[in-house]
Amino acid sequence: MTARIIDGKATAASLREDVAAAVARLKSEHGITPGLAVVLVGEDPASAVYVRNKGRQTVEAGMNSYEHKLDAGTSQDELLDLVAKLNADPAVNGILVQLPLPGHIDTSAVIATIDPAKDVDGFHVVNAGRLATGLPALVPCTPVGCVILARQVHSDLSGMEAVVVGRSNIVGKPVAQLLLNENCTVTIAHSRTRDLPEVCRRADLLIAAVGRPEMIRGDWIRPGATVIDVGINRIPTDEGKTRLVGDVAFDEAVEVAGAITPVPGGVGPMTIACLLRSTVEATRRQNGLEPV
Template sequence: MNSDAPTPSARIIDGRASAARIRARVARAVETLKREHDLVPGLTVVIVGDDPASHVYVRQKGEQTREAGMVSDTIRLDADTPEDELLRLIARLNADARVHGILVQLPLPAHMNADAVIAAIDPAKDVDGFHVQNAGRLSVGLPAMVPCTPLGCRILLEETLGDLSGLEAVVVGRSNIVGKPMAQLLLASHCTVTIAHSRSRDLPALCRRADILVAAVGRPEMIRGDWISPGACVIDVGINRVPTRDPELAAQGKTRLVGDVAFDEALSVAGHITPVPGGVGPMTIACLLMNTVTAAARAHGLDPEAILAD
């Protein structure tokens, strides 16, 4: 053993435990809606094609939705389904009062326009928070459906750090799904926010400024340990499959999951860090369930914050 090796100091942020607490809160809220308002939240997930990862994810969503006491419906369409058929399905779901949340699993087949499909979803039922109306409302501070992954990240940050006011946050990644809404949520929490990306000059220096560093670039272990300010809170959104380190397993084509942060390096520098897996990932589905309860409550003129209160 190398006595000069750095000693890990970062506290691991347990996303699984936090997600379990959210699911328990959602289940209690669903019971309240059933008992006091005769209302059962309903989520419909639409999946097009045969992407294996998408099918696993959709199955997990269905299982957790049902475990929380909600109605879960999954509609599977063939990969060659015409786009106009999908749009007609969405129109029917928009009109169905029993459906409070609609989620179209991405990615879609190449012949479909994802923006047009997302735009077709009723913004009030857009539990993914991707509709342009929800994005706009989030940006100006109005009530909106918030994308699940950034929402989960903010919850983890607040549970870990408490009040985020005045902290310097750097978000690496500018996607509409994570980077941009994450920045909006951090601004709403009174952070000073920088959005960095692949064309940012001196990205390591930008990262070193951060009290909060959110990595959402989709590049395995891109952010190195010496990019991180000592004591910073690191939220790793990345989920990347890379070859396993075991030569025998690698020869069999086995892979392992890593984030966008070089975790082992970051451990000796960061104050707090999310692992991959087990960090942000579980929060995404938990926040989807919470968004579905929010949508159901709003559809019936109820206060979702009151319904979801502990």
């Protein structure tokens, strides 16, 4: 048995087309152009590439992109002042402060300063609380992408046994909540879970978000299960270079699973596409319009 490969690139491209159409309607029907502000502090190479891609795709979708690149020595107060200005700017509908931040800046304080209505990353405690209590919320983008990809395989997730390996506020906890909202039976597991392989084998739907390269082996997977691999890990090769792998041992898992996301090309492309969708959603809410 060889698993179906879930194509995150194609799904993300389709979602971006939907976003562009929604933006065009906002412009033509209401005279509104959504604006996304992204703040980058420092020179982290991976973050710089990510921010550049966000800006390009924002413009391609017909939205306004506002990029703020700050020196690594920028003080916390200076960053908080910028966030406050973006909160007050009516042209800015979404605010994203790229993580990780330099060590001298309190990430929690920065996230808490973002207006929850513009928190398109969905990290503010108000949005996390609304998600947890089943209220409309801006939701972290990667978890939303995971659910969309799972729906590429299963039109209805209701009743499925889902296991989420990872308990971060960015992926693990919110994706578990989203799956509860889809009427899955959800287990949140992690690196200290007793008999983790056996817990994983219970899953009809396995979400791997633990941040350890190829930790989840093929024999941890229930035959025919759907596997969504969130991990992006760079490991050395025998040739002295590096390559990207997920949290799942793909070559083993693809022989057991019913469907699986690759790394790269799976969850990764969905994150920016879902960010763009979140910006449109935030814009509509701020203008008293119903969600799309």
